Amino acid sequence: MFEKILLPTDGSKNSEKAIEYALSIIDKKESEIIILNVVDSVYLTGLPEEDLITKSELILEEESKKVTKHVEDIIKNLEKEKGIDASKLTLTPMTLEGNAADVILKVSENENIDLIVIASSGKHMLDRFLLGSVTEKTVRHTKVPILVIPNK
Structure with missing residues (x-):
């Protein structure tokens, strides 16, 4: 049923829980999971030196x-x-730069994704109390089905 799944991840334990769900619902025929990690370097624009910005981007x-x-x-x-x-199963790693929710939405449309599997929140402590801001924006604006995996 789901041949092309987008699996956004930030490396947190919460996002790791989504991996097992994605594997359990892939189509038994040929399937692809796009593993998406977004580098949000917007905060680097205020740094004073170009070299520092470049080094920080490389680290990210x-x-x-x-x-x-x-x-x-x-x-x-x-x-x-x-x-x-x-x-x-084809695993396609993808690293892009930008606002995480915007990038997830763009990739889901451009890659003709059948389903997005995403954790309800990621690394930030505040996310423990609220639906993660990236997940919330993705849920509100996606044009494809989305499966949100709760934190346990």
């Missing part, structure tokens, strides 16, 4: 690559643990 991009690699590793481990046949 490197961390983002680590996050997507970590998700790929978790998926491979879950395949073994749960006996999931992932021979027809």
